[in-house]
Amino acid sequence: MSADRHLRDRTEILDTVTAYFVALDHCAFDRLVRVFTPDATADFDGTACDPDRDAIIAHVSGLGTHFTLSHHQMSNHVARIDGDDAYAETYAVASLVGAGQVRTRGLRYQDHLIRTDAGWRIRRREHVCDWMRVDDLASTAPAIGPLPHPTREVLHA
């Protein structure tokens, strides 16, 4: 495989994983179609979500209603590509704001992605929360607005 294709694949896989966090925080839940295959499945802390992408989107957008805003920051991202399959582990810190408090959660996502005509998409996700802390808020914005144009086009890739 050429170095160029490998770099392109790694970048696109990272973009797909990142798009999840950006779509969630900006409440662009319909854009989660850019992240998952239509037949995707997911586990959240060992509990299986109903199968397929529509159910996953419904689940995560439902969680969003418990907080006035969410802020996810990615960190470690490792990926292994084998032809048209890829496996990744990605860490993140989620800050969930509501009722005068912020819940901070240390997360890891273990993903199986496949190469589709539209680009790399997640077919299987395991979401794990390793630790959670609750702190009083010093201040918060009232909400996170939509991505500005033209940046928002990254969710339509």
Next chain:
Amino acid sequence: MSFSPVDDDRYLRDRLDILDTVTAYFITIDHRVFDRLERVFTADATADFDGKAVGPGLEAIIDFVTGRGKVDYPVDIVNLQLSQHQISNHVVRIDGDEAWAETYATAYLVDRPDSGPRMRTRGLRYQDHLVRTDAGWRVQHRDHICDWMRLDDLESAATSITPLPDPLHF
């Protein structure tokens, strides 16, 4: 000293490989597969943890992070329920077959000392000298610096870390 990439493709590949090597350190110690630190360090690597010299040699580094070593480090980083080391800022300079990097990370250390469950959050910086080997980029010397540490009350924590999926083993 001048730094100039050989060509764009090789430079980008080197940057990604160096990032993968530095990230592999965090994955390895969090998943507690310490023999895999061979993916990170040269066989003769040395390290300095906040002024405490470790090494030379990969075995000495593994002994240190697992508590088997003779180095007396003032913070207990070994007897943990779980840890997450999360990478952030990463700057790299490449010159031929050598590279120099500074990488920030936040370490979240969950343990249960006699006083009860706690989490220590640490702001870290790693200053690395890497070399290009036949197996890829490896750290030959590392300075590990802890800039700040905080004690947090935990709402909840997993009892241990879930395993690294098989395809991600290196």
